[in-house]
Amino acid sequence: MALDLTISAVVLKSSLAHSSDQAKIYQVPCVELTLSDGSTFLGDCVLGSQHQKLFNEAEVVAGLSAVLVNGHLHDYLSLCQQIASATYTLQEYKLPDPADASAEDMHKRNRREILSKMGLVEQIEPELVLTDNAYLLPDHIVRGVTAALLEACAYAHQKSLGAYLVTLLKHSDQTPHLPKLGLDVSAAGQSALLKHASAICYTLPDGAGAESLGKSVEKLQRYLRELNGWIEAAWSTVEPTDRPWLFVDLQGSIHELNNRVMGKTLGTLFGFSTTGFQEKMIFANPTINTSPAHTIKDMRFLKSLMRSRKLGLQVAPSTWVDSTENVKAWSDSDKIDLLVIDLDQTANWGELVEMMCLAEAKSCTLILRSGRQGNERSWQINHSLAAAVNPLFYLPAGGERGYVQVINGSL
Numbered sequence: 001m002a003l004d005l006t007i008s009a010v011v012l013k014s015s016l017a018h019s020s021d022q023a024k025i026y027q028v029p030c031v032e033l034t035l036s037d038g039s040t041f042l043g044d045c046v047l048g049s050q051h052q053k054l055f056n057e058a059e060v061v062a063g064l065s066a067v068l069v070n071g072h073l074h075d076y077l078s079l080c081q082q083i084a085s086a087t088y089t090l091q092e093y094k095l096p097d098p099a100d101a102s103a104e105d106m107h108k109r110n111r112r113e114i115l116s117k118m119g120l121v122e123q124i125e126p127e128l129v130l131t132d133n134a135y136l137l138p139d140h141i142v143r144g145v146t147a148a149l150l151e152a153c154a155y156a157h158q159k160s161l162g163a164y165l166v167t168l169l170k171h172s173d174q175t176p177h178l179p180k181l182g183l184d185v186s187a188a189g190q191s192a193l194l195k196h197a198s199a200i201c202y203t204l205p206d207g208a209g210a211e212s213l214g215k216s217v218e219k220l221q222r223y224l225r226e227l228n229g230w231i232e233a234a235w236s237t238v239e240p241t242d243r244p245w246l247f248v249d250l251q252g253s254i255h256e257l258n259n260r261v262m263g264k265t266l267g268t269l270f271g272f273s274t275t276g277f278q279e280k281m282i283f284a285n286p287t288i289n290t291s292p293a294h295t296i297k298d299m300r301f302l303k304s305l306m307r308s309r310k311l312g313l314q315v316a317p318s319t320w321v322d323s324t325e326n327v328k329a330w331s332d333s334d335k336i337d338l339l340v341i342d343l344d345q346t347a348n349w350g351e352l353v354e355m356m357c358l359a360e361a362k363s364c365t366l367i368l369r370s371g372r373q374g375n376e377r378s379w380q381i382n383h384s385l386a387a388a389v390n391p392l393f394y395l396p397a398g399g400e401r402g403y404v405q406v407i408n409g410s411l
Helices: 057-068 076-085 103-117 139-156 161-168 218-234 253-257 262-273 292-309 324-331 349-361 376-389 399-409
Strands: 007-018 025-035 040-044 087-094 129-136 181-184 197-203 245-249 281-284 314-316 338-342 365-369 393-395
Touching: 007 040, 007 057, 025 057, 025 139, 040 139, 040 376, 057 076, 057 087, 057 139, 076 139, 076 161, 076 349, 139 161, 139 349, 139 376, 161 349, 161 376, 181 399, 197 218, 197 393, 218 245, 218 262, 245 393, 253 262, 262 281, 262 292, 292 314, 292 324, 314 338, 324 338, 324 349, 338 349, 349 365, 349 376, 365 376, 376 399
Parallel strands: 181 197, 181 393, 197 245, 245 281, 281 314, 338 365, 365 393
Antiparallel strands: 007 025, 025 040, 087 129
């Protein structure tokens, strides 16, 4: 039975977070919610590489308070929808809106413009007017407040965070499970981490092109052969079907290298399939186009060609998988049955939950991944969602630190 609690106060504090390369520590905003029973919940405003300071703190708090204070904690997704449309107000000097001028003022202005063109009078520039302007909440603030709300709603429903997320996902099994974990190849030398890995993950550097990969991406193919050889040696006593997945995010590089010619892209993927046990290979983002619709069309065609060549490897979209609208578009495609969702691309935690529900309703297999930025508190929410979803595998938030955190949290 849920507790009948309301939100009594919203304040902004600050917390510390690691940068995406974990080389620096940043001070980031942190939303604190106080409930009617005096309990407090924090949500760190960490999203992707955003570490910006908040210069309009009072106005943002006023906007949050207008939506949340005295609100009940019965329906988390409804609260998140309210946050998505919440605004804060800034007073700024702007030119007056012509639509607000009276008919008499418009007549005078038009008459003066005509006379100024005739050289009879000087043109008068309109004066700036102090105006109230409404803005949507910044994405990183949405991230922080929806994270705090998630913790608060779990508390109000007298559930652990993981169990409450399972409820939101409408799963029959109310017990979160330790997700299968993906390990970034940079940490694969850590044998203590390696034994927990269900996938070895590699992401091409941003902007990788012909110069870095070779015109036919032969450098990457050679690297994959070496990586497959390493997996073969590391798991020589394990049956091939039980070995870890090899997951490579191509960042659209193959398509770009081949000048968007799908046949050549397929040929390159076929080359990859000869580097190892292709049934355990997943390539994310082999093709990235300028819109979700165009990218979906390309992926559907690519998958059809792969079936005609009887390729056993899999391809999966990760770009344009960042909203309920886009996930619905992907999951409605009868050729797409595997999606990669980056938990750090979507600001609103409520929308992330709805994205998972949409994908699972269409029987799409999910791969979840997160970046290295943030802190232990922000990483834990990502871990809890992955445990509730139970994806094919989860590349944990926080890099090696987060990997250790999620393993230790399961013991």
